Amino acid sequence: MKITVSSRSGKTVAILDVDAHETVRNLKKKLHARKQVLHPERQRLTLLPKEGESRGEVLDDSKTVADYGLKDGDAILCKDLGPQIGYSTVFFWEYFGPLIVYPLFYYLPKYLYPGQEIPSQHAKAQDIALAYWSFHYAKRIMETYLVHKFGHATMPIFNLFKNCTYYWGFTAFVSYFINHPLYTPPPLIQTYVAFGFAAVCQISNFWCHILLAKLRTPGDKSYKIPRGFLFNYVTCANYTAEAWGWIAFTVGVQALPAALFTLAGGYQMAVWAMQKHKRLKKIFDGKEGRANYPKRWIIFPPFF
Incomplete structure (x- = not known):
């Protein structure tokens, strides 16, 4: 299937052929192959913002394209994080x-x-x-x-x-x-x-x-x-x-x-x-099988 990668301004960066079971990390490598300046570590890929939201969910490198419900013809956003070290x-x-x-x-x-x-x-x-x-x-x-x-x-x-x-x-x-x-x-x-x-x-x-x-x-x-x-x-x-x-x-x-x-x-x-x-x-909010975070001081007991 094809996924369109766009910049925040709406400009198309690349259209990639991907498999639903590919990881986001592999998707970044494919984008890097098309755009050499966009090393995988420079990329922040996100879903399109939902209605009423200013920014979309950041894609986790270890998850697959299917994990995010992306389908043929869908688009994602890419932010260039600049030179990295x-x-x-x-x-x-x-x-x-x-x-x-x-x-x-x-x-x-x-x-x-x-x-x-x-x-x-x-x-x-x-x-x-x-x-x-x-x-x-x-x-x-x-x-x-x-x-x-x-x-x-x-x-x-x-x-x-x-x-x-x-x-x-x-x-x-x-x-x-x-x-x-x-x-x-x-x-x-x-x-x-x-x-x-x-x-x-x-x-x-x-x-x-x-x-x-x-x-x-x-x-x-x-x-x-x-x-x-x-x-x-x-x-x-x-x-x-x-x-x-x-x-x-x-x-x-x-x-x-x-x-x-x-x-x-x-x-x-x-x-x-x-x-x-x-x-x-x-x-860890204790919901849907998740652990409940225990009561603890933040950094500086007994004041904070």
Whole structure:
């Protein structure tokens, strides 16, 4: 049968010969063969919007043409998502930057703080902060390649520049002030206790990522209810551990730039957590044999 693929403006992109039992992924490959610029990862295929709706249902790569009730002569819409780049590539570069940028202010103060009298040695809080920061981002890179399972293979290439600007820029901002010759560290006991708790948060975050990775195989876009460990109480337990880790980091160094970085990251994680919590509650509504999503905090018990 023939399926017409159109752009949102109504222009015909291609007319494809397809079989009802072909997957949407295969349909994308056929469209790519006709339009070389439309790599399968750049395509978002949707059904035509129903009456009263502004957009149609997005076609799942793993489902077949028949699953969507498409018949000979029907049309679907294709949106070009633009140039794409692999998730793991973006994650590597956004995390690699902080590993390089942060130590510059620690090891090269005479070049980065001209006119300042450089102390003969660093404060213990500065030493531990460098170790914690480096461990955190090395852990993130390791998780990117050995732990995480991505539901999508790629993202828009613009995200590479946006994410690197955020992580690299905040790293320079935080490191500049924490390693400044005029930096005043908090009491040593405060630093030790705070970073001890932060280390526990790092381990907890890692274990949460292990549990999440077990929920899906690469390319699997389906949603499952995370269970075990902190997930028995919090929807986005990985964000909970991450947020508490940076709160502890802030207490351990007692620096305003660290607090601002923590607030910025915490806000973004809260937004993602609300979206995921809402999505899981909608999917697992207890109807038609579906599981009922258990009552849990979103990200930050006992407040949120």
